[in-house]
Amino acid sequence: MDISEVARRTGVPASTLRYYENRGLITSLAKKGLRRKFASSVLEQLALIALGRAAGLSLDEVQAMLTPSGKPNIDRQLLAAKADQIDQMISQLSAVRRGLRHAAVCPAPSHAECPTFKRLLKAAASGALNRVRGESPLKSDKKPSVTLQGSVRHSPAAARPKPARRQRT
Template sequence: MDIAEVAKRSGVPASTLRFYEEKGLISSIGRQGLRRVFNDSILERLALIALGRAEGFSLDEIARMIGSKGNPNIDRELLVSKADELDRTIHELVAMRDGLRHAAICSAPSHMECPKFRRLLGLAQSGAIRSKNTGKLPQKRR
């Protein structure tokens, strides 16, 4: 199946397929003119990549787990580690959600007079609250 058909059937853009091939995540079996040709098993491999990405694994981690020969060798310890990381993230997100809900209904005259909000400020100042994207304190938008 050529790259256009793989892109159509998988929903993965051809540019991403070429990138995945450069990274060693997938490999073509040849060319038909200028177009790359892939084995039918490419769709399952792309599904494995999509699953790994959805679960938060890096492309390098996914490459190690799915191997180059098409026989996945999934690292169970890495799965447990990722699950633990997700548990920590869930805990942090629940705490943030609860803090936002409290701030929305807090009866204190101002948020600066709310003990719970003041505790959150202290956590942010100490660095205990970090931005999810960078691991750094969130920056002000300009």
């Protein structure tokens, strides 16, 4: 199939397909005129690349999981380590979400008086929130956990507006 068909079927722009080919992640069979031709197996390779990128793997890490023939050679230890990182990110982002939801309904006169919001600001100031998003820490390789526990619960569920229900007609 030609490059436009691969792009249409995968949603990957032709420019990205050419970039992947230049990096050695995929290979074309030949060029017909100015258009590259690919084997149908390129769809599976692109799916593996997309999965790796969604999991936060670098293109170098993804490339290491592809043999020269394009068949997968999965590094199970790398996948387990990446899954552990994702679990940590989910935990940290959940704590941030809880803090934001609390701050949105906190009955304190101002956010400056809300202990939960103060902890959220402290985590942001320390750079912990940037590390949650995968940005590199400035001063340390350690990833402190974002902890917003111990907050005073002001029954945010009671203060949160309930969605309107649709009436059947």
